[in-house]
Amino acid sequence: MTSLLLASASPARLATLRAAGLDPAVLVSGVDEPAVVERYGVTDAEDVCLVLAKAKAEDVAANEDRPEDHLVLGCDSVLAVDLGEGVEVLGKPADAADAVRRWKAMRGRSGVLHTGHWLIDDREDGSGATIGGVASVTVHFADVTDEEIDAYVATGEPLQVAGAFTVDGLGGAFVRGIEGDHHAVVGVSLPLLRDLVREAGVAWPDLWATREA
Numbered sequence: 412m413t414s415l416l417l418a419s420a421s422p423a424r425l426a427t428l429r430a431a432g433l434d435p436a437v438l439v440s441g442v443d444e445p446a447v448v449e450r451y452g453v454t455d456a457e458d459v460c461l462v463l464a465k466a467k468a469e470d471v472a473a474n475e476d477r478p479e480d481h482l483v484l485g486c487d488s489v490l491a492v493d494l495g496e497g498v499e500v501l502g503k504p505a506d507a508a509d510a511v512r513r514w515k516a517m518r519g520r521s522g523v524l525h526t527g528h529w530l531i532d533d534r535e536d537g538s539g540a541t542i543g544g545v546a547s548v549t550v551h552f553a554d555v556t557d558e559e560i561d562a563y564v565a566t567g568e569p570l571q572v573a574g575a576f577t578v579d580g581l582g583g584a585f586v587r588g589i590e591g592d593h594h595a596v597v598g599v600s601l602p603l604l605r606d607l608v609r610e611a612g613v614a615w616p617d618l619w620a621t622r623e624a
C-alpha cells in the first residue's frame with residue numbers, strides 16, 4: 412500500500428479522500444499565500460491555484476517532522492468570476508460584508524472554480540516526481556434573494572470556503588448546476604489525483620487503505 416500525506420487543513424478534502432478509500436495522513440502547510448502569489452508574479456486563476464498548491468506541498472515535503480515515505484499532496488481552490496468589473500480571482504471572503512457583496516454580484520451568473528493540485532513523491536524508493544495540474548469546474552449560481560444571502564452569510568459557512576459557496580453544504584441550494592468534476596469543487600479532483608498518482612508510478616488501488624500491502 413502507498414500512503415498519501417495531505418498538506419491541507421481542509422476537512423472537505425480529507426473527507427473526500429477518505430470516501431474514495433484513502434486514509435491520508437495530514438500535515439497542514441504554513442504557507443504565506445499572498446507572498447507566494449507575489450513571488451511567482453501570477454494573476455491568472457489557474458496559475459494562482461497551481462503555484463499555491465505547489466508551495467503547500469513543497470512546504471510539507473520539506474518539514475523534517477513530516478511522516479516519511481508518503482506521496483505529498485497540496486491543493487488550492489479559487490473562484491474566477493466577473494462581479495461586474497471584470498473577472499476577479501477570489502479565495503475565501505475577507506469577512507461577512509465581502510461575502511454579501513460577492514453574492515449580490517454573482518447571483519444569476521456563472522463562475523469557474525479552479526482547484527490546483529501538486530503531488531510530490533516523497534517515498535524513499537519513489538519516482539521523485541513533483542507534478543501538478545488544475546481541475547476547473549463551471550458553476551452556475553442561482554438568483555438568490557437578499558434575505559437568502561443574509562441568512563446564508565449569517566451561518567458562517569461562506570466565510571470558510573473559496574468562492575463563498577459550497578456545492579455540498581448549505582450553499583447547495585444556491586448552485587443551479589456545475590460542468591465538471593463535483594469533487595474538484597469540494598476541494599480535490601479524484602480523477603486528476605489519479606492521473607498524478609499514476610504519473611508518479613503508483614497504481615491508484617495501491618492507495619486504498621483496506622488493500623493488503
Ligand SMILES: Nc1nc2c(ncn2[C@@H]2O[C@H](COP(=O)(O)OP(=O)(O)OP(=O)(O)O)[C@@H](O)[C@H]2O)c(=O)[nH]1
Nearest residue numbers: 419420421423487488572573577578579596597598
Ligand atoms: N465542503 C466544501 N468545501 C469547499 C467547497 N468549495 C470550496 N471549499 C473549501 O474551501 C477551501 C478553499 O481554500 P484553500 O485555501 O484551497 O484551502 P484551505 O481550506 O485554506 O486549506 P489549506 O489547503 O490548508 O490551505 C477548502 O477547504 C475547500 O475544501 C465546497 O463546495 N464544498
